[in-house]
Amino acid sequence: MLTSAILLGPQRHVRIVKPALDALVPDDRRPVALASPGWEEREAEDMEFRDHVGREVVNLEVWARVERIFERDRELLAAMRERHDTLRRVQELYRLRLQGALQAIRELMGRPGKDVWLAAERHDALVMLQGIDAQHVARVQQVHEEFEARWRPAERSSVQREKRELQQRLGDCAALCLAGGHIAVLLHRLRLFDVLGLHGDRPVVAWSAGAMALCERIVLFHDSPPQGGGCTEVMEAGFGRVPDLVALPHAKKRVDVSEPRNVQLFARRFAPSLCVLLDDGSRIDWNGARWSAQPGTHRLGEEGWVEEAGA
Amino acid sequence: MSLLQRIEDAVARGPHALDELVATTEFPHVEGRSVTFLFRGEAQEVSLQHWIHGLPGSLPFRRLRHGEAWVLQLDLPPRSRMEYKIGVSMFGRGVMLRDPLNKHTARDPFGANSVVYGEGYSPPEWSLEDPEARKGTIEDRFVDSKVYGDWRPIKVYRPARFRQTRRYPLLVVHDGFDYLGFASLQQVLDNLIHRQEIPPLIAILTQANDRMREYAADPRQADYLVKDLVPQMEQILPLVREPSARAVMGASFGAVSSLAAAWRHPGYFGKLLLQSGSFVFTEIGDHDRGPVFDPVVKFVNEFRKAPGKPADNVFVSCGVYESLIYYNRSLVPLLQETGMQVRFREAHDGHNWENWRDRLREGLSWLFPGPLWLVYE
Structure with missing residues (x-):
């Protein structure tokens, strides 16, 4: 820090x-x-x-x-381009799950009511969304680590x-x-x-x-x-x-x-x-x-x- | 009291009352799905002249109390646009006027029409002057056309912050001078590039010498684009020399010419933007559009038999108030079957430049997605 x-x-x-x-x-x-x-x-x-x-x-x-x-270093250029393609793919795949999760939580937040069941679903949907984000960050980190280790x-x-x-x-x-x-x-x-x-x-x-x-x-x-x-x-x-x-x-x-x-x-x-x-x-x-x-x-x-x- | 009742009441009370009503009420008056037109003046007949397919082309106004006030009420769907003129007849002579009570006009190469907006419509903010947007430049040039055997005027749009060392995608625009004049093309490109919704690109704006012949699927026009225009531009401009970075677009006959160029030179243009294309075809017998459409119909019929795969991505748009909507709707599944990525958009609008302007953001940003999500300057 x-x-x-x-x-x-x-x-x-x-x-x-x-x-x-x-x-x-x-x-x-x-x-x-x-x-x-x-x-x-x-x-x-x-x-x-x-x-x-x-x-x-x-x-x-x-x-x-x-x-x-x-x-000077065409090999590194090719490797970085390959990583770029991989990152794009990882982002696209993440987006698929993310869109579903966002749609669900938006719908839950739009539902009227204050009962415990709705609150529980909203909470769990939010946790799931945060989990998808965290998993994505970890996957991208893995891509970078593999790149660093190889090249x-x-x-x-x-x-x-x-x-x-x-x-x-x-x-x-x-x-x-x-x-x-x-x-x-x-x-x-x-x-x-x-x-x-x-x-x-x-x-x-x-x-x-x-x-x-x-x-x-x-x-x-x-x-x-x-x-x-x-x-x-x-x-x-x-x-x-x-x-x-x-x-x-x-x-x-x-x-x-x-x-x-x-x-x-x-x-x-x-x-x-x-x-x-x-x-x-x-x-x-x-x-x-x-x-x-x-x-x-x-x-x-x-x-x-x-x-x-x-x- | 409804607006119609208020108008009738004012007419009954005399010219001053009607003056007051007009001064305090916007005409044409749009309320929900209804629009009320008012015309004041001496006439024997007053009519609304419009170009909405499916409605009688001339809609009569109703005269109120044998006076000089005429009204007409119409249904106008939300977010739609309708261009019109008012026809005024007297003693067998008629004139077409822009609506004196309407400040909104839409220009085209033949002049201007009055335009009424359905509830919820406003000109898109991305088509308006944005003081924050950096401005591109327009340069006049000529192309030495071996195909046509003459010199052809063009305009070259370079994006703001243009650099000779960078490579840019290319957009070739049929009727490009008109797109500049009537569809705010430069402003639209400046704004979309500024917002990162499309990447900085170079646009070549072309204009035909004999439009109805050259744009009617004339093989010379296809050759002109592919053998004269683009290669010469590639010599002097830093363009990405790949089909995926090359688009051709146009409206009406310009759309026909764009598709025909891509069809005659498949794979040369990776992207097509076709607006209100005059894609008239025949299944049985002859067409009724006049001889100028003969080569168009011949081309579209041939295309329908053997479409091939002219490009990779095609954006098609058409107004539902156009007679061409049927032909455009018919074209879409055919394009999809070719394996091209196809995006089709219908609009509550007619065959006019503002319709084509209003679809540019969606079409261009789909064909040339910008780095919007990744750039934060």
Whole structure:
């Protein structure tokens, strides 16, 4: 676990990384590291970020490093593609059971009545749903473990070379800034170099997908997608560097908070973790012992309402 | 008091009362499944001209108390759209007007119609200007067509944050200039890409020189797309050169041309988006659609005999108020039998650009699913 981290909402319109850095490393003149592999080929386009933070910035170029590794190490590229296909399959299979379980619990929650039998069914359906999520996380973990055991990416020279350079860049940085973007790309590329491990216990400011990656579980969500029914699903375990929180970036656009049962189910499914809505201007701070949210940062409440996250 | 009674009462009380009613009531007035049209003016006959298949094309208004107020009530299902004009006749001469009391219009290449929305319909928010959405660009170019022996104008849509180093899927659009003008295509693409509902893609917007001939399953048009247009675009644009990343779309005759191109060059386009296709066919005897449909009917009849597998995925949509609904419904099982993945959507709408606009999100996001679930910027 980190001793200090700040999670933020999207930074395109309301930029608050600078005050977050100022709060975590106020008088530190050392550079800050930027990891933005989730931006993929736009990773190097960091001028707006540099202008905003007004500090020396070291771009770790995580995405580009992995691209270089793929060019040199075709075997690893093929192995990672195969893992990608396996993960997609595991996710699809999980989704089949998940959809049935969600349908059942939604129906149970929609039934009128307060009798013990209905309450018992609702409780058991929720436990089953949480169990399906947990089993999925374990299966994905198994995929990663088998991949690591077979291909030992950290021991490959192609990876070691880039990792050494990355470690040097990260060396004296005061803090790490973890940007958003494509969550799977971000997670898997950071993991390849163990960026969080190299960074150690120095402070982290993370936003959008970056914030999701720091948490114990990565939850994918959209209540009104153009295709399908919008079943919230767990992707896999995150880095687990901050506890008891599910980060939900762009929540205003993605979560239907007008429907209390939807809010209630979301919150209860991931309890005791807090489901925090990371919209423009949202900020929640971790000090190694507890969370404290800035006013205006909200969470999904187990009673079905959106509440101040600091309440 | 019902609206009709209120109108009759106002007419009885005189022009000022009717002025007041019109000033405080929106016309056409939609209430539940009923819509009330009001026309004020001197005329001998007033009628509603529409294009809803199955209804008489001209529906007469009723004159109230021999005055200058005319009304018509119709059934209008929820979430539907109906385009119309008002026909006004006097001394044997008639004119077609847009409804003076209706501010809603729908444009098309021939002008504009009035449009009335059934209860619960509003233009989809993803088709409206979104200040947050980054804007793509449109570039005018010409294609040197060996097939047609001339230079053909096209427009190239590049998505926001376009990069020459990246590879993009391709969407070829028949009547592309009209899709831009009348179906908000650029705004729709910008918005869907911004929302990650489709991936960033390049769209090539084409326009025919002689539409009713070239889009009527003309083999030259299929060859033009496959031998001239796409290869030339692949030379200058960073496109994924795979059928699975290549789609062709169109509406009405444009849909016929899209299907015909895919049928004549099976496997070249992996995806088809066919809107209100004019897929007229005959089982017995001749058709009654006029000579312009002759090559269309010939193609559809041939296609029905030997459909092959023109593409992998096809999205088909059609309005239930169109006469073409029968042909589109007939086409769907045939497409399914080919082994293609088929999605069919019917809408309470007619043969018009806003119907085609309103179906773009579902069609495009099905053919080109975006990284919506995985990207949190």
